[in-house]
Amino acid sequence: PKPGAPFAPFINANHFAGWMVMAMSLAMGWFAGGIASALRAVAPGWRNRVLWFASQTASKLLLTAFGVAVMALATAITYSRGGLVGLTTALLISSAWVLRWKLSAGRRLVSLTCLALVVVVAVSRVDVGRTVADFEGSGLNWGGRQGVWRDTRRIVSDYPLAGTGLNTFGIAMLHYQTAPRGEYFVEAHNDYLQLAAEGGLLLGVPILIAIALFVREIWRRFKEGADDERTYWLRAGAVTGLCSIAVMEVFDFTLQMPGAAVMFVVLAAIAIHRPDYLKARRGVQTRDDEG
Helix, strand or coil: CCCCCCCCCCCCHHHHHHHHHHHHHHHHHHHHHHHHHHHHCCCCCHHHHHHHCCCHHHHHHHHHHHHHHHHHHHHHCCCCHHHHHHHHHHHHHHHHHHHHCCCCHHHHHHHHHHHHHHHHHHHHCCCHHHHHHHHHHHHHHCCCHHHHHHHHHHHHHHCCCCCCCCCCHHHHHHHHCCCCCCCCCCCCCCHHHHHHHHHHHHHHHHHHHHHHHHHHHHHHHHHHCCCCHHHHHHHHHHHHHHHHHHHHCCCCCHHHCHHHHHHHHHHHHHHHCCCHHHHHHHHHHHHHHHC
């Protein structure tokens, strides 16, 4: 990394931003769950609510809120266009979770206020003019990605069934790259296109089936309604992180980095986690059926 760059140990600001967006989404879920469960135990009245801020629980939540704000700031100051898109996606989805959840007006206001503070902290330390210029300068070319995307589509059209083989994109681009040779592309800067080029339908169809089954499993977890408030919000944070990185992968290849891939797997595991007592109930039913 460049001296003073905030994205070590990743060598690329975009990859750091992707990891941080996933981690921040999970932290926001944890924070929202803490707010939802803690304020339920607070007696009515403004005096009791003010006194609650002096409690140990409130101190932990404030520390979590500070950590979320720092993560948002760390993402913003990378000036990664994909990272800013992912950060915006995470904040919008988190706001949607808060608005749809059956919270009292007071707790909903507290949660939305905290999200707003995260945005304020992130934006306050960012050169807005530079950010706007970066987006305007990219135009439809998306920082030089349009050329490699066009070349990747040519690979997909030539090898639609089985692709060129996993981890062969760089080799294929020796023949297909039309962009200036000053920059040799070994990734498509779009993981969806790269998977289509390397794996074709032979890989793409199983992946789509796996994604469909994964989404169905997440839907079942929410539909069961078996989560307590903390578990619900932690699951919501994990889903938010997965959706955010899915949007970012349109512009980059963050999930090819081992650290980001591990974080993705952790979020996926949390998203489909079945509470222990439901596992135990299912085990009892299975034994009864066998008996």
